[in-house]
Amino acid sequence: DIQMTQSPSSLSASVGDRVTITCQASQDISKSLNWYQQKPRRAPKLLIYDASNLETGVPSRFSGSGSGTQFTFTISSLQPEDIATYYCQQYDNLPRYTFGQGTKLEIK
Amino acid sequence: QVQLQESGPGLVKPSQTLSLTCTVSGGSISSAGNYWSWIRQIPGKGLEWIGYIYKRGSTYYNPSLKSRVTISLDMSKNQFSLKLNAVTAADTAVYYCARAGLRLGEISPSGFDPWGQGTLVTVSS
Numbered sequence: 001d002i003q004m005t006q007s008p009s010s011l012s013a014s015v016g017d018r019v020t021i022t023c024q025a026s027q028d029i030s031k032s033l034n035w036y037q038q039k040p041r042r043a044p045k046l047l048i049y050d051a052s053n054l055e056t057g058v059p060s061r062f063s064g065s066g067s068g069t070q071f072t073f074t075i076s077s078l079q080p081e082d083i084a085t086y087y088c089q090q091y092d093n094l095p096r097y098t099f100g101q102g103t104k105l106e107i108k
Numbered sequence: 109q110v111q112l113q114e115s116g117p118g119l120v121k122p123s124q125t126l127s128l129t130c131t132v133s134g135g136s137i138s139s140a141g142n143y144w145s146w147i148r149q150i151p152g153k154g155l156e157w158i159g160y161i162y163k164r165g166s167t168y169y170n171p172s173l174k175s176r177v178t179i180s181l182d183m184s185k186n187q188f189s190l191k192l193n194a195v196t197a198a199d200t201a202v203y204y205c206a207r208a209g210l211r212l213g214e215i216s217p218s219g220f221d222p223w224g225q226g227t228l229v230t231v232s233s
Contacts, residue, residue: 001171034219043204043223044155049211055221087155091218095168099155 002026002093006086006100014108019075021103023066023088031067032092038102039084048073083107110135112205112224120199120231126192130205130224137186138163141210143217144188146179148201149226156201160208160217161188195231202226 003026013019023033031051036044046055048064051071061076075082088100116128130144137144145160159169161179169177178191192199205224208217 032218043206043226044220045223046219046221049219089155089219091216094216095160096171097157099157101154 001096002029002090002098004088004090004098004100006088006103008103009101010104010106012106012108013078015078015080017078019078019082019105021073021086021105023071023073023100025069025071025090025092028068029090029092032090033064033066033071034089034091035062035064035073036087036089037082037084038087044087078105078107080107110207110222112207112222114203114205114224114227116227116229118228118230120195120229121233122196122231123194126190126195126199126203126229126231128190128203128205128227128229130188130190132186132188132207137181137188138183143168143208143210144179144181145206145208145220146190147204147206147220147223149204150198150201158190158192158203197231200229200231202228 005024007022033051035048037047038044047058051066052064063074065072085102085104087102111133113131120126143160143162146158149155157170159177159179161167167179176193181188204226206220208220210217
């Protein structure tokens, strides 16, 4: 299976900060990557697909980039409601979907 | 919009079968392009895709669980179900149902949205 490694595993930032999370795939997955947001005690929500495309209704402060094995998820200006755990998920080797271990984002 | 809701026992004994049902509202499970999925989240760990089913009954399972998993559809109730056999404590998790929909040009779904709220299943005697 393709392994997805996220870093950092946890992150503390201030409101207004630029926040970046990385996801590394164990092999080339082109742009076959999604990003999810999971707020406390809630189900995950799909934010970004195909590495860089925002789902409808997702605020533009969220963005994604990358291809191959290295991917980045960015929040341009952190808001209090962005407190959540973020997961990457690959879909290159279908139907074997795998997720990263998550990055827990907290407010300083 | 489509909404999903899991239901089933919250406690299962070791070696028994875990059974969960997902009720879909706001859309039909027989609609084209939608795969109906189960995903679990082991406490303190990440997410694990279990498998999904398409309207014609085609199923696709995670190889690591394939020998123990069955996903089925009940069109009359607009529901789909998960059965996981021979459970152990390692199967204790929050179980989510989710839709995996085909985007334009896709032959297999790429992502999962929306999800149900999740249900905790504990395996313990």
